[in-house]
Amino acid sequence: MKLAPHLHRLGNDIVAAYLIDLPDGITLIDAGLPGHWNDLRRELDAIGRPLSDIRGLVLTHGDSDHIGFAERMRAETGAPVFIHSADAERARTGEKPKTPMGPARLGPMLRFLAYGARKSAFRTRYVQEVVEVADGETLDLPGEPIVIGMPGHSPGSIAVHVAAVDAVFVGDALTTGHVLTGRTGAQPAPFTDEPDRAMGSLDRLAAVDASWVLPGHGAPWHGSPADIAAAVRAV
Numbered sequence: 001m002k003l004a005p006h007l008h009r010l011g012n013d014i015v016a017a018y019l020i021d022l023p024d025g026i027t028l029i030d031a032g033l034p035g036h037w038n039d040l041r042r043e044l045d046a047i048g049r050p051l052s053d054i055r056g057l058v059l060t061h062g063d064s065d066h067i068g069f070a071e072r073m074r075a076e077t078g079a080p081v082f083i084h085s086a087d088a089e090r091a092r093t094g095e096k097p098k099t100p101m102g103p104a105r106l107g108p109m110l111r112f113l114a115y116g117a118r119k120s121a122f123r124t125r126y127v128q129e130v131v132e133v134a135d136g137e138t139l140d141l142p143g144e145p146i147v148i149g150m151p152g153h154s155p156g157s158i159a160v161h162v163a164a165v166d167a168v169f170v171g172d173a174l175t176t177g178h179v180l181t182g183r184t185g186a187q188p189a190p191f192t193d194e195p196d197r198a199m200g201s202l203d204r205l206a207a208v209d210a211s212w213v214l215p216g217h218g219a220p221w222h223g224s225p226a227d228i229a230a231a232v233r234a235v
Helices: 036-047 068-077 084-092 105-117 195-206 225-234
Strands: 001-006 007-011 016-022 025-029 054-058 081-084 131-133 145-150 157-164 169-170 175-176 183-185 212-215
Touching: 001 212, 007 036, 016 212, 025 157, 025 212, 036 068, 054 068, 068 081, 081 084, 084 131, 145 195, 175 212, 183 225, 195 225
Parallel strands: 025 054, 054 081, 081 131, 169 212
Antiparallel strands: 001 007, 007 016, 016 025, 145 157, 157 169, 175 183
C-alpha cells in the first residue's frame, strides 16, 4: 500500500513492514512475517521494480514478527540484513527473555494468532548472516537511513529515520494498535523486555524531525514524533 511518494507499507495494522522506493534502489524496514514475502512481491510488481533493486533490509529489532522474510530475501537477493548488535543473536537464534504478556482480550488475541497463521508465523527462518549496526550510524542504503537507539522493547531496538521520505520507523518502540487488547491509538507496545527503559527511549524519538511515525503494529501516524511520544506517555 502506498502511503506517500516513495513510501509503501506491506501487511496491515496487525503486522506491518515498509518499503522505500527510490531511484537508486529499494530499502526495506522490517520483514513482518514469512508470508509477507508475497506482499513484497505484489508491491514490487505494482511499482515495476524487480527483487534485484533491493539494496538492504533494516530490522528494528530481532523478534520473529519482524524478521519474517528476512532470511529468504537475503538468500535470494544477496541483499544484506542490518540489525543493532544487541539484537543480532535474537535475530539469528530466536533466543529472548520471557516477558509478561500483560492485558489481553480473547477476540483481538485470536485475530492476531489467526493472522499469524495465515502469514506462516510458525515457520520463521532465523537470519543466518546479519550486519551489526550501532546507534547514530548512517547506513549506505537508498535514503541514507539513520539508526536511533531505542532500547527497552529489546536491548537492540532501534528507530530508523529516513529523511528522504520524511518518516521514522519505530518497530515496537510503541504501538498504535495493541495486538492483544485491540485498543487503538498511541500506547506502549506489549511483550516489552524493559518497559521503563522503553518509556525513557521516547525522548530520543521526540527529537526527530519527521511527518510520519510508522510502527510495526497499528495504523501509521501522520504527525510529529514529539506528539506521538507525548501521547504514549499520557496513556
